Amino acid sequence: MISAYILISMQPGKTDKAIKEMRQISNVAKISIIAGEYDIVVRAQVKNLEELLDVTDRIQMIDGVNKTTTQIIEKEISLQ
């Protein structure tokens, strides 16, 4: 299983609609609206890189998405 964070910059005023569409994507495990350099962080969980490409493609097709930066997780420690 591959996990990745996709950091997204949005056009102003299109975040809510974009979130609704992102919630429909099957390999999306988590979505956070954030305040800072980016507007949205999506955590994707996929079986292989091909599936990750599908997720990033679908996100980039959403109206209002300006730019995405994908960070593939190599190692992780978590409380939960």
Next chain:
Amino acid sequence: MIIRKKYLFYILAVTSSFIAATVTALDSYVGAQSPFINDPWAFAFCLLFVGVIITILITLILSVPVHGKSIGSKILDPSFKKIRFVHKTELKNHFVSGVMNAVNTVGYCAIVSQVQDPSVILSFSQIVILYLLLMESITEKDVPTLIEVQSSVIVTFGAILASISLTGEFQFIPILLVFIVVNPTWAVFSIYQRKLKLMKIRNRPNDSINIRFWNVIFTFLFTAIILFVKDVFTSSNHLLSGFTTSVQPYYFLILAATMGTTFFAYVLYIRALGLGKASVNNAIRASTIIFAVPFSLLLLKLGYITEFSTDPVMLLIKVIGMILIILGIISFALTLIKAYIFIAIKPGYSSRETMKKLWDIRGVTHVSVTAGKYDFIVKVSTRTLMKGYERIIRKLDEIDAIKKYHWESVLKDWEKI
């Protein structure tokens, strides 16, 4: 389905409290039966003996697959596949949880057997929330903030006021039992149940159904051992009397109803423990006292209980207690701040060592080493921004390897369940 994690946590904890209130009402009815009222030790054995049988049955039913997924996974916990043996990595945690739950049960019986109306004494068991705060500050990486301490104190005193009865009397030994047996064992039990829920078994998140199933088995074993020793040393007959009562069809059925309902309350409680701290969970669980009111009125109407104070002063105290519980829970819910920190490190520093240093910072809940623009994505949670600065940012500044970092506060989040 992707929903807001915070909602899921509160839905699970509140639903568990609601079911627990049903259990309290059922327990009042079952405990008032003549064989049980005279021998609370035998009552504890009966509950656990029938509890083991009914828990095995429910877990087997929940293991039945329907369209490729088990019933338990569809309706209770998505992490559940089927009934399974204890994994060796979780054995120690099950052992501790079982011993604590058994000692807690025995402590409860000792109180009930010494006082006529235990409600005045048992209301002090709500102070367990404060024990949990103290224990979490030692065992978890999360020292409680002033807001957490304030909210916990509000809920604790609210719960004491809402559950206290002035018909009982204060006795030193039973109160001492609450403070040195009932509360510590419940606090340790909650912490170990949370540890179990946070474990991964064969690369899957541990499920609350198997955790509850094995806890009932271990608790039964240890309680039976304690009662056996008590029977031998005091020449009493609790084990045999409990066994003979529980196999009578009528008593078996009512005990099965109460333990079957308890199973669902605990499964949801354990699931909630996987999402939030044990102290916050127990604070929300104090709402059981509020949910118990309609059940008490129902039992009164049906004639199963005869006493329900209508003294205006007593009612006022209880209403104040309930308001305090609600205020405390809302205060917990609204004061958690989460953030991502995106970190780039300088060349020539080990990622593994930096990861360890990041993980040692209090308030850090996730550390991910990533390939891309940033080298680390860290997730933190704090009750106030000031604490975030003092505990997290100052510590980040002390790590030489860090070239730059961005703090990105989370405004709203959703998670797949």
